[in-house]
Amino acid sequence: MNPFAGLFLILIQLPILLGIYRYSVVVYQKIDATILYQFVHAPAVINMHFIGINLLNSSIILAVITVITQFIQFQLAMPAPTKSESVLSKQIWQ
Numbered sequence: 390m391n392p393f394a395g396l397f398l399i400l401i402q403l404p405i406l407l408g409i410y411r412y413s414v415v416v417y418q419k420i421d422a423t424i425l426y427q428f429v430h431a432p433a434v435i436n437m438h439f440i441g442i443n444l445l446n447s448s449i450i451l452a453v454i455t456v457i458t459q460f461i462q463f464q465l466a467m468p469a470p471t472k473s474e475s476v477l478s479k480q481i482w483q
Contacts, residue, residue, distance in 0.1 A: 437444045442451060 442448050
């Protein structure tokens with residue numbers, strides 16, 4: 390198993406994604422927002438609270454929730470080791 394197997398794909402994708410981002414930033418600056426969505430009215434006040442947490446301030450609660458969900462996602466994404474893999478890893482570490 391080569392740990393650098395996906396590096397080539399990332400090196401190809403990164404300039405393309407950066408180009409798309411740069412293009413969207415330039416185009417967004419030229420758009421007249423008043424005529425873009427005339428049927429949707431701009432809100433007078435934007436509420437920056439989500440389930441009682443102020444999103445503008447740093448929050449230890451959001452940090453803990455992020456760590457927990459990242460850990461769960463990592464555990465679900467990793468395949469369970471086979472018996473031969475676990476025996477081999479025990480032999481390597483002994």
